Structure formats: structure tokens, C-alpha cells
Amino acid sequence: MADTHHYSAFANNTHAQWWKDPGMRMGFIHIFILYSAVYSLGYDGSLLNGLQALPAWKKQFNSPVGTDLGLIAATYYLPKIPLTFVIAWIIDKWGRKIALYLGALFMLAGSFAGGFSNTRAQLMGSRVLLGAGTAAAQIAACAMVPELAHPRIRHWAGSFLNVTYFIGSIFSAWLTFAMVYYPGGAGWSWRIPTLVQGFGPIILALGTWFVPESPRWLVKNGREEEAHNILARYHANGKMDDELVLFELSEIKTAVEVEAQANESSWLSFFKTEGNRRRFFVILLVGTATQWSGNGIISYFLIPVLKTVGITAPPQTAGINGGLSIWSWVVALTGASLVERAGRRTLFLSSFGFMFFCFVMMLGLSGGYAHTHHRATGLAMIPFIFLFNAGYALSLTPIPMLYVPEISRMDMRAKSAALLLLSQNCAQAFNQFVNPVALNSIGWKYYAVYVAVLGAYFILFFLFVRETRGLTTEEAAVVYESAEAREAALDAARREMRRQKAEEKLSEKERLSHEEETKRV
Incomplete structure (x- = not known):
């Protein structure tokens, strides 16, 4: 698209630096609150690894391995x-905020149930509650962040959403590391970090009260004035006739009208047009890539992986787990800061190329250790685990939750976020059963599968993923449409903005005329 289509072409009543602007600062505080929706996801991602290093946890649940560990x-x-479809319906019908409240409630219940579990059945039940809660909160936050963010910082807001994963991961990893040295009375060494998982849901529940509803959802439900007020307050410091705010509102109204005429907001809509079919494929591609790039082995089964190269001592395994979390967070922050400068597509391709290289090296080193049992060979695998995590965190942590909502039309945004989560969860559920069994059965040879998978993903992303750098929310939403459709959508938004401006000028003239008439009388 031409430069004139960029949001910077419109006058905007904000400071050039967002942190010095009151409206944008408050908007980012709301977004930070939404980030807590991902906190528990990261906490759990590192918690299960950390718990496997604790003797008290293994004793309590009879040292689960293989299929038993995969089932947990x-x-x-x-x-x-199954809940993905229900959550998407709730978000579309009742708004984004209700899903955030429900998510926080279920996550809090799950953390308490897990902390006081005594059997595997109770532990798995608590994880069902946690899974349901994080699903609701994650889908809502994924849809809501780009809808609330100022266009100037939308790429920051969306890309940093999933980086919050590592805040929870770091906290969990080092808390469980500390618990290695806990005296262990009544098994509190593992119960304490499990109960602390409720911290994120509490922040989310309290903070959501202050977060405004999505302007796009409000317009769609006939509450245009509320949406206009929210956009003006946080995107222009209350200036209702701000040019950027009027353009955003006109884009939203045009999108709502087009979508209402098309009447295509069901799940089947993904298959009705060429553009939607492209989106559907790309969303599945991105979602499965976040789980089938080899990270599933490292994230949830680091302890068995380290065992394949002879690293088994609890302080060592817990320390590596904690170090990985910090390292991944730093790299994810770097990736999030580069999404607008380097572009989404460039970062995706860079990540897959680097992860492919790292898995080739891990395959060779673990195979060498299996044949020689040379300790230095086994230890040499650790740097490549860290480098692999860097490759993953560079793009597959920050970008998916930014990219999927921004390439989706407003009426399909919640469903697209749900589809992303659905593909991730199907892929991850498959991983949880297959990875521990495969590692237990064939060990280091299993890494060869991921070498092939990473090569395939590089090719698919190169062929099918399109760039959205520098576009507004509504412009990015049509990037998978034809060139003619993209131009038509933008022209319609501009016509709506001109009509709205003309009406405001006419209203102002009528007001001045009325005041003059009143003075004469």
C-alpha cells in the first residue's frame, strides 16, 4: 500500500513519544493488565519441568514418566x-471482558485445586480448570489488545503480549529451583509453587474492571458513541474530532457495514472466500508451528531431554530450566522490539532457519553421547538448547498473538484468535502424548523428526505468509484479500470519514447560525 495509507498521514492529538502522552500511557496500562492473561500460561509451561526436579513431587505422584507424564x-x-468454540461465541456475543473474568475465575480455582492435590486424578482435574481458564483469558486478550492499542504502538502492544509468557516462566522456574532446598514438610516444596500460580488470575480479575470494552465490539453492537469516546480518550486525549480518531471510527463502521451486508460471521466463513481460506491456512500454519517446532520437547520435557545426555542432578536440571526462562525472555523482548522494524515475515523465516541449524547440532551431539557416553559431548548440547530457545523466542513467542488478530476482519477476530488457540492446543495435546513416549522409546533419534519438520515450516512460511508491517488494524485485516479488495476497503473508509467530517461541519455551521439568530433576537 502507498505511504498515504499509513496512520501517520492523519493529524493526531498525541505526543510524539507515547510515554509522555497521558491518553496513550493509560491505554498501555490497560494493555499491561491484559498481558496478565498470558502469565499463567508461562507459569505452567515452566512449572511442570520444575516439579519433575523435586523429589517430594515425584514421591507424591509415583514418579510419572512416559504415557503417565504425558497424560498429566x-x-x-x-x-x-472443545471450549474454544464456546469462548469465541461468548466473546462475540457478550464482549471481551466477560471472557477475561471467567478465565481468571477458572485459573484461580485450578491453582488452589492443584496446590492441595493428593492424587494424580486430583492433579489432572486441577489442570483441566487451569486449561479452561487460560483458554478464555488468552482468546479474549489476543482479540482485545490490537483493538484497544493506538495504531502507533499496536505492533508493540501485540508483540509483547506473549512475551509475558516468560515472566510467569521465570518466576515459576526459579521458585521451583529454590524449592529443591526446601525442608519439604508435608510436601510444601511443590505445593507452594503450585498455589502461587493463582497470582496472575488475581491481577487479571482486579485489573479487568478498569479496562474499557473493545471499540470494535461496541460499534458492532450499536454503541458507536461509547466507542468514539474510548478512541478519543486513549488515542487523542479526549479530542472527539481528531483526524486519526475519525479515520479509525470510519474504518470500523465501514467494516461493520460490509460484514453485516455479507452476513458471514460463522465458522463456515473461513471457507467462503479466497481471502478467508488463505487466512484459515495461515492461522493453522502459525498455530501448529508454535508447538511443532521442537519447543514442546524443551518446554515440557526438559528433564527427560537432559537425561539423554547424562544430566540428572536436581540442582542442575532446575537451574538449567530457570536459566532457559530468563534467556528466552530476553530474546523474546528483542524480537518484540523488532517486529515493526524488521517485519513479521523476516523474523519468522530467520527463526526457522536458526532452529533448523540448532536441531541438527542437537541431533549430532546427543547421538554422539549415546555411543560414547563422553560427558563433554553431552554437556555441549546445553548451549544449543539455549540457542534453539533463542531462535524460537525471536518470532514464535511475540508475533503469533499480534499477527493473527491483525490479519483478521473484525467480525472474525475472536474466531481467528480461537482458531489459533485451537490449533496450538491440538498440536500441544498431541505433543504431550507422543513426546514423552518417543523420548522414552527411541531417545535422541526422535530429534531427527523435528529437523524435517522445521525444514518444512521454513518452506511453507516463505511461500504463504504475508507482511503487515506499517499498516493500521483495518488495513492489516485485508492483507490476504486481493489488491482490488484492499483498495476498495480503504476507499470506503475514506468516504465514510469525509461524510462524517461534512456532517460535523454542517452541524457546526447550524450551531453558529443558531447562535447568531439568538443574539439578534
């Missing part, structure tokens, strides 16, 4: 698969 891990993801 999978119960977190299995409920998300």
Missing part, C-alpha cells in the same frame, strides 16, 4: 479444544 501434561490442553 495433556490434561491442561485437552479441555481447550
Whole structure:
């Protein structure tokens, strides 16, 4: 698209630096609150690894391995698969905020149930509650962040959403590391970090009260004045006739009208047009890539992976788990800061190329250790685990939750976020069963599968993923349409803005005329 289509072409009553602007600062505070929806996801991602390093946890649940360990891990993801459709319906029907409240409630219940579990059945039940809660909160936050963010910082807001994963991951990893040295009375060494998982849901529940509803959802439900007020307050410091605000509002109204005429907001809409079919494929591609790039082995089964190269001592395994979380967070922050400068597509391709290289090296080193049992060979795998995590965190942590909502039309945004989560959870549930069994059965040879998978993903992303750098929310939403459709959508939004401006000028003239008439009388 031409430069004139960029949001910077419109006058805007905000400071050039967002942190010095009152409206944008408050808007980012709301977005930070939404980030807590992802906190528990990261906490759990590192918690299960950390718990496997604690003797008290293994004693309590009879040292689960293989299929037993896979089932415990999978119960977190299995409920998300059917609930995805229900959550998307709730978000579209009742708004984004109700799903955030429900998510916080279920996550809090799950953390308490897990902390006081005594059997595997109770533990798996708590993980079902946690899975349901994180699904609701994650889908709502994924749809809501780009809808609330100022266009100037939308890429920051969306890309940093999933980086919050590592805040929870770091906290969990180092808390469980500390618990290695806990005296262990009544098994509190593992119960404490499990109960602390409720911290994120509490923040989310309290903070959501202050977060405004999505302007796009409000317009769609006939509450245009409320939407206009929210956009003006946080995108122009209350200036109702701000040029950027009027353009955003006109884009939203045009999109709502077009979507209402098309009457295509069901799940079947993904298959009715060429543009939607492209989106459907790309969303599935991005969603499965976040789970089938080899990270599933490292994230949830680091302990068995380290065992394949002879690293088994609890302080060592817990320390590596904690170090990985911090390292991944730093790299994810770097990736999030580069999404607008380097572009989404460039970062995706860079990540897959680097992860492919790292898995080739991990395959060779773990195979060498299996044949020689040379300790230095096994230890040499650790740097490549860290480098692999860097490759993953560079793009597959920050970009998916930014990219999927921004390439989706407003009426399909919640469903697209749900489809992303559905594909992730199906892929992850598969991982939880297959990875521990495969590692237990064929060990290091299993890494060869991911070498092939990473090569395939590089090719698919190169062929099918399109760039959205520099576009407004509504412009990015049509990037998978034809060139003619993209121009038509933008022209319609501009016509609506001109009509709205003309009406405001006419209203102002009528007001001045009325005041003059009143003075003469």
C-alpha cells in the first residue's frame, strides 16, 4: 500500500513519544493488565519441568514418566479444544471482558485445586480448570489488545503480549529451583509453587474492571458513541474530532457495514472466500508451528531431554530450566522490539532457519553421547538448547498473538484468535502424548523428526505468509484479500470519514447560525 495509507498521514492529538502522552500511557496500562492473561500460561509451561526436579513431587505422584507424564501434561490442553468454540461465541456475543473474568475465575480455582492435590486424578482435574481458564483469558486478550492499542504502538502492544509468557516462566522456574532446598514438610516444596500460580488470575480479575470494552465490539453492537469516546480518550486525549480518531471510527463502521451486508460471521466463513481460506491456512500454519517446532520437547520435557545426555542432578536440571526462562525472555523482548522494524515475515523465516541449524547440532551431539557416553559431548548440547530457545523466542513467542488478530476482519477476530488457540492446543495435546513416549522409546533419534519438520515450516512460511508491517488494524485485516479488495476497503473508509467530517461541519455551521439568530433576537 502507498505511504498515504499509513496512520501517520492523519493529524493526531498525541505526543510524539507515547510515554509522555497521558491518553496513550493509560491505554498501555490497560494493555499491561491484559498481558496478565498470558502469565499463567508461562507459569505452567515452566512449572511442570520444575516439579519433575523435586523429589517430594515425584514421591507424591509415583514418579510419572512416559504415557503417565504425558497424560498429566495433556490434561491442561485437552479441555481447550472443545471450549474454544464456546469462548469465541461468548466473546462475540457478550464482549471481551466477560471472557477475561471467567478465565481468571477458572485459573484461580485450578491453582488452589492443584496446590492441595493428593492424587494424580486430583492433579489432572486441577489442570483441566487451569486449561479452561487460560483458554478464555488468552482468546479474549489476543482479540482485545490490537483493538484497544493506538495504531502507533499496536505492533508493540501485540508483540509483547506473549512475551509475558516468560515472566510467569521465570518466576515459576526459579521458585521451583529454590524449592529443591526446601525442608519439604508435608510436601510444601511443590505445593507452594503450585498455589502461587493463582497470582496472575488475581491481577487479571482486579485489573479487568478498569479496562474499557473493545471499540470494535461496541460499534458492532450499536454503541458507536461509547466507542468514539474510548478512541478519543486513549488515542487523542479526549479530542472527539481528531483526524486519526475519525479515520479509525470510519474504518470500523465501514467494516461493520460490509460484514453485516455479507452476513458471514460463522465458522463456515473461513471457507467462503479466497481471502478467508488463505487466512484459515495461515492461522493453522502459525498455530501448529508454535508447538511443532521442537519447543514442546524443551518446554515440557526438559528433564527427560537432559537425561539423554547424562544430566540428572536436581540442582542442575532446575537451574538449567530457570536459566532457559530468563534467556528466552530476553530474546523474546528483542524480537518484540523488532517486529515493526524488521517485519513479521523476516523474523519468522530467520527463526526457522536458526532452529533448523540448532536441531541438527542437537541431533549430532546427543547421538554422539549415546555411543560414547563422553560427558563433554553431552554437556555441549546445553548451549544449543539455549540457542534453539533463542531462535524460537525471536518470532514464535511475540508475533503469533499480534499477527493473527491483525490479519483478521473484525467480525472474525475472536474466531481467528480461537482458531489459533485451537490449533496450538491440538498440536500441544498431541505433543504431550507422543513426546514423552518417543523420548522414552527411541531417545535422541526422535530429534531427527523435528529437523524435517522445521525444514518444512521454513518452506511453507516463505511461500504463504504475508507482511503487515506499517499498516493500521483495518488495513492489516485485508492483507490476504486481493489488491482490488484492499483498495476498495480503504476507499470506503475514506468516504465514510469525509461524510462524517461534512456532517460535523454542517452541524457546526447550524450551531453558529443558531447562535447568531439568538443574539439578534
